[in-house]
Amino acid sequence: MNRQGWILFSVSLLLILVLIMTAGCMQPPQRERTPVRVLAAGSLLLPLEGVETRFEAQNPDIDVQVEGHGSIQVIRQVTDLHRPVDVIIVADEALIPDMMYRKSEGSAANYTDWYIPFATNSMVIAYTNKSRYADEITPDNWREVLARQDVRIGFSNPLLDAAGYRALMVILLAEDQYNDTTLFDRLVGSQLKPPLVTANENGTRSVTLPAVLKPSGGKLAIRDGSIYLMSLLDAGGIDYAFEYRSVAEGQHVQFIPLPETIDLSSSRYASHYAGAQVILGFERFSTLGRVRTGNPIVYAITIPNDAPHPELAHAFLNFTLEEAERGGIGWPRQLGSA
């Protein structure tokens, strides 16, 4: 090789070396995406996955960050933990006025002053083909099937999950509905240590839970949240689970629908539902009391007054409401729809 050849070879070698070593660093600079933090009830996480994907596709400069909790914990992230949050979505509309219509710390404004109710849900009894007596259970005989000695049932922890105390409300309401005053005891009360007893005062049927709910045998299972309950159902650890209809549909399991008078789905029966009350074992959150009174399940959405990106939050809120109206797998039913 002559001199010019050596020079050309050396320079080419260097360039190749530089290109190899910097591969991966040569991408165009990443555009900074604006984060929109959305805190949502756990039962909405499945449909919100799709909302996030589609919203980001239309708005590539926005990074939607969805985080799931129980509905009370969702609000507490703003009111007690003072985290910057753009959108709040909960599975119990009453929680927003109860917990957010008050002055925010260090400000003259409330945490929020409004919310939009947008969907409802109903409690159902979810099961799979593996469930004992799956080929026998019907909307008419579910009480008898669930009470059988070899049938295992479950619900989520009423202290942690609204679906948990709503499961107990359904059973309390069913006692009246079917004039079956021992149903709660057969399914729940006698399955706990110590046994739970219900009270009936002035037309309100209530149950006061201990601080720690301890199933005494294999019939009853209580788990922290829906995903563990549904996982247990799927694995055959329980035969039937009290769940939201949208969760059962989202998980593609079978379910027994319940009458409107007890499934907590209809505003027409609001005063009737109020006849069931669950008193929690302790005040897990100082900002909310122990008493949970039956009411129609209504999902609601709001934007905190101190949301870091209020315009983007409104855009996401509107997009979510449109998606919810369109419906699909995992979405709770639109308010007012049949």
Added chain:
Amino acid sequence: MGDRVRRIILSGLVMGMLLFLSFFAGCSSTGRESAQAPVTPQEFAGWNLTINGSFQKILSLDEIRALPSVTGHGFAVSTVGIKFGPYTCKGVDLRDLATLVGGIRPGDELWVSAPDGYLWVFDSDQLEGRGFVTFNETLKEIPTPPLRIILMYEQDGKPLTYNDGGPCRIAIISEQRGVVTEGSAWVKWIDRIEVHRR
């Protein structure tokens, strides 16, 4: 090779190295930027733990650290399936803390709370490690191994940061790795523990 050629090659090499360094700058990271800063003594100055039982005792962080400690593997999961850990957790067994104010008897409860308004209750069975649901790392339920509930002040060999619930939080630990427990009991920022007699 003449001087001119050597100079050209040398210049090329130097330019190449500079080019390489300028490209490479910004691609390297020590990974420390996102790490949470360890707790400084000043950060929790004035913090103490109130324990109420048959009588009251107030402990500083230093006094808690001076108590007999236990270490184990901790791994928590939220109600919607977000996992936190695994961690190596060091702290004081809650039963030992209760002993300082008269101890725990069967049927008693331990109320653990934080200034953010969060409260969690353990019964005497749970303080012995019984009655918990445990999962493996894929969140499949597994038989519950022996567990202990501790007031954790050190995570992975470092003092707890505020974001991790420092200076002290609950951890449910096991000698076995990969045991996941339900996170609702892992109370953060604890400043009060009460024994409730039954």
